[in-house]
Amino acid sequence: MISGSPGGRCGWLVAGALGVFLLAGPGQAQQPLQITPPPAAAAAPSATAVAPEAAKGARQEELDKVQAEQRKNAEIAARLKAELDAIGEDRRKLNALLIGSAANVRAVEDRIAAAETRLAALQANENTVRRSLNSRRAVIGEVLAALQRVGRTPPPALMVSPEDALQSVRTAILLGAVLPDMKVEVDTLLADLAELVKVRNEIAAERDVLGRDLAALSQERTRMTGLVAERQRKQSETEKALDGERARAVQLARQADNLKDLIGRLEQDIAASARAAAAARADRPADPKNSLAALQDPGxxxxxxxxxxxxxxxxxxxxxxxxxxxxxxxxxxxxxxxxxxxxxxxxxxxxxxxxxxxxxxxxxxxxxxxxxxxxxxxxxxxxxxxxxxxxxxxxxxxxxxxxxxxxxxxxxxxxxxxxxxxxxxxxxxxxxxxxxxxxxxxxxxxxxxxx
The missing domain is CATH 2.70.70.10 (Glucose Permease (Domain IIA))
Structure with missing residues (x-):
């Protein structure tokens, strides 16, 4: 046994120091929606206070006024829509840029997620190899002692570099300094060191890729933030009046619905007919050709x-x-x-x-x-x-x-x-x-x- 010799003792000492390198790891890496409905319109005077025909006439007159105001608002909305249509090309371009930018961000996020998954696997592999090497400190000591015995001094960098450790083991094998009964252990050690070098190189490469993708993601997010701001600015400029009219139209529609409900108590078939017509329109199949063309229109x-x-x-x-x-x-x-x-x-x-x-x-x-x-x-x-x-x-x-x-x-x-x-x-x-x-x-x- 060579471990009892001065060279062997020195080899064990170096192997202990090498353990510092081996132990050191790499740098650390419902409930369903319940929306409260809006309050109903103020209750109308009781129908019992006036004759049924007079009550119906009053409600109809009020409904006519509401519907007339709705028609007026619809005309205003149509004019504003025409203005929006006039800037349709700009909107198309902006939408296309927004969707393209969002697709770029998602693609980079996909690459980053994949790189992080690969890095995690590589780091787990590195930890496994390090544990295997730690279990072979005795073999490392024997190899280092053997090198000293034949006049070779392992470089100090061996204590911190798996590449130098790998080279030292290969040198020992080439010089015949490894005893025959150590060959199997040394071959395993050699494989572990080679794997560690490979894994560390792959980790470095993945970190480079990840760094570039993170930089690209930051740039694309900045670009998209600007595009979103422009979209909202245009939305605010071109639809400010339309938003007001829509809000007013919603309020009027709620009021009209409530009024129709009251009238519906007298004329049950009106609302039913309207619902049937709306359902028929909704169930009408779309033309596939028109749908395909529409999908390609970002405006x-x-x-x-x-x-x-x-x-x-x-x-x-x-x-x-x-x-x-x-x-x-x-x-x-x-x-x-x-x-x-x-x-x-x-x-x-x-x-x-x-x-x-x-x-x-x-x-x-x-x-x-x-x-x-x-x-x-x-x-x-x-x-x-x-x-x-x-x-x-x-x-x-x-x-x-x-x-x-x-x-x-x-x-x-x-x-x-x-x-x-x-x-x-x-x-x-x-x-x-x-x-x-x-x-x-x-x-x-x-x-x-x-x-």
């Missing part, structure tokens, strides 16, 4: 295809990990009404479909809530974001940026999961009832609808 102001016909085509609103699916137990005796995705801090959220923004802002325990009217009785709810970048009344396209995630969970439901990551909650509703969003998601990027 469109209505959905390109019916939401019910968009199954297997919609992109998820962000790149994330599914932590809760629709229909699974929610831990409170019920089931989940939507899908929850854990995301990166600061991840962008894009519209999963074409639709009108009908609500944007804080709501109860949901935190920031965005509701899109997708048409056909469908609504898409997104919750848990830190910041929403679109306004009520705005029409958004599939893939258009609409919000940004924060640095951690924002809603009560997200906090309840125990996750430290931001969590986006997604819910689809049909006629007010939650439905499984699963059938709508595209299986892969090639099948996704793009704005």
């Amino acid at each position: 469109r102001l209505s959905p390109a295809i019916a939401f019910a016909a968009a199954k297997k085509t919609l992109p998820l609103p962000l790149n994330g990990i599914r932590i809760r699916d629709f229909g699974v137990p929610d831990g409170l005796g019920g089931t989940e009404k939507g899908l929850s995705l854990a995301s990166r801090a600061g991840a962008q959220v894009t519209a999963p479909c074409d639709g009108w923004v009908v609500y944007a802002g804080p709501f109860r325990s949901y935190g920031q809530l965005l509701i899109l009217n997708a048409g056909g009785g469908y609504h898409v709810l997104l919750a848990g974001m830190e910041r929403i970048s679109v306004d009520i009344g705005q029409f958004v396209l599939t893939g258009e940026p609409v919000a940004i995630m924060g640095g951690g969970p924002q809603s009560a439901a997200a906090v309840a999961t125990g996750s430290s990551q931001p969590i986006l909650y997604i819910e689809f509703r049909k006629d007010g009832v939650p439905v499984d969003p699963g059938p709508w998601w595209a299986a892969n990027d090639s099948e996704k609808v793009r704005g």
